[in-house]
Amino acid sequence: MCPYVRKGENINGWYYYCDAVAFGLKLTARELEEIGCTPEQRKICQSLMELAVGVGLVPEPADG
Template identity: 40%
Template sequence: MEKVVECRYWKEYQGLNGWVMFCSAGAFAMRLTREEAKSCGCTEAKRETCKKVMESYIGYSVVPEIIGSKAGEVKAKTPGREPVSPGW
């Protein structure tokens, strides 16, 4: 079956109760810079389409947060995923 939304973050599969379609970037609370969003086609229009599809199939929707890309404007792209040193 052809994917409903062409995006590297879009996941879809058939579960026991029907199709499940969602944005994995939104599901894992990712933050994308404007450049990253543009490179994968995550525009406002496409985000609205993704929201409508998710709401019709699973009842709610989450899409990634788009953040600025200037130096100092982006601190942690994804909350709770700070670089960890091995401590050796």
């Protein structure tokens, strides 16, 4: 599991987001791959974020 994914439940319901995007981290494609953040996984994460909070932002490689 990606170390930047945050998920859980609070008083308003479920949340699911990416700390890498929230904090504006610039990760290369290689760094993203190393933590399991592949293009396919980003699609899954974005879908889960949209289901949980209505919008989804996932990291894009800084070198591309």
